[in-house]
Amino acid sequence: MKLNCDMGESFGIWEMGLDEAVIPWIDMANIACGFHASDPDVMAKTVQSAVKKNVQIGAHPGYNDKIGFGRRSIPHTQKQISHLIAYQTGALQAICQLYGGNVEYVKPHGALYNDMMVDQDIFRAVIDGLTKLSPRPALMILAQTDNSLYKGIADQAGVRLILEAFADRAYTPEGRLAPRSQAGAVYHCPEQIIKQVMQLAKNGCVTTIEGGQLQLNADSVCVHGDNPESVATVEQLFRALNP
Template structure:
C-alpha cells in the first residue's frame, strides 16, 4: 500500500479551506470561462485534459497561468463527450475508464513536467465524477491510472466526495483524499450531490449564503433551501467552483471574500 505522507497533500492541509475551479474548458479559439480573471481568486485549478473540453494549446496555457499565479495544478479528466461537455452519463467499462484516465492524466503531466511545474491533485469532471462515485469497479480502474502518475513516489491527492466510494477506494489504496464541497450546484435532501443540469441556477447571493453557513458551522442548504449538514472532514476541505457558469467570476469573488473574511 502506498504512503499517505506526501508534501503535495500537505498543500491542501496548509490552506485549510481552499477554492478549486474547473479551468481551460474552452476549445481552441473558443473560450468558455473567464480563466485569466479567475486565477487570482482560487487556490487550485482543475485543468480540462482534452476530452470533455480543452485541447493541447489550452492545456499548456492553463499550466503556464497556474504557475504564474502560484495556483495548484490539478488534472481534470472527463468523458469523451465534447458535445455533451462531459455531463452526459455514458456506458463505460472499467477497462475503458482506465485507458481514458491514463490518456488524459499522462497528457497533462507531460505539459506540467515540461514547464518545470508539479501536479497538485486529480479530480474527475462531470459525469465521470459521478460514475466513479456510484461504481466501485470503475473507481478502482480510475485509481489504477491515478497511481501510475507517481510510480516511484507517494500518490497525488484525489479530490472527491466524503463518505462515498471516492473516499473508500482512496483509503484502501493509500491515496490521499481531499473532501470537496459544492456551492454553485445543489445537494438533495438526502445529502447526495446533484449534477449541474439537476441544480438550481447559481446566484452570487446563494454562493455567499452557502459559504457563510459552511464556514460557520459546516452546514449548507439543499435544493429546496432547507438546512443540510455536510459529511465530516478531517479539518480541511476544498470548495468547488465551475468556470462555465454565467456568473462564474462573481461566484468566485463571493466565495473568496467569504474565505478571506473567515481567516481574519
C-alpha cells in the same frame, strides 16, 4: 476552505470561461485534458497561468465526448476507465513539466465524476488509474455524509482523497447534488452562493433543497468563472475566506 474551479475548457477558436479573470481568486485549478474539452495549447496556457499565480494544478479528465461536453455516460470496462484517467493525467503532467508545474490531484469531470460516485467498480477503476503514476496525485471526490467506503478503497491503494462540496448546487437530504432538471438545483444568486460556502467553512454544513441541515466535511468547494458576475462572486468568496 480552498476554492477550486474547472478551467482550460476552450479549444481551437472556441472559447469558454473567463480563466484569466478568475485564477487570481482560486486555490486549485481543475484543468481539462483534451477529451471533454481543451487542446494542448489551451492546456499549456492554463498551466502557465496556474504556475504564475501559485495555484495548485489538478487534472480534469472525462469521457471522450467533446460534443456532449463530457456530460454523457459512456460504457467502459474498468481497464478502459483506468487508461482514460492515466492517459489524460499523463498528458497534463507532460505539459506541466514544460512549465515548472506538477499535477497534484485529479478530479474526474462531468458524467465520469457522477458515475464513480454511484458505482464502486468505476471508482476502483479511477483509483487504479492513479496508483502507478509518479508522483501519485490525490483524488477529488464528492463530500457526502459518509465517505468511509470510498476512503477505505483509496487508503488501501495509497491514494489521498480531497473531499469537495459545491458552491452553486443545491443538496438533497441524502447528501446528493440535486438533479439539474429540478427547480432550484443550481444557484444563480451571488448572496445564496456566498451563504452556502460560508456555512460550509464555518459550520461544516449546508441547507438542503428541502430546508434541513446536512453535515458535510469538505476540504474544497467548487466555484465557477463563466461570466463577469460569477468571477465577482468568486472574488468575494476568496476575500471572505482569506481576511
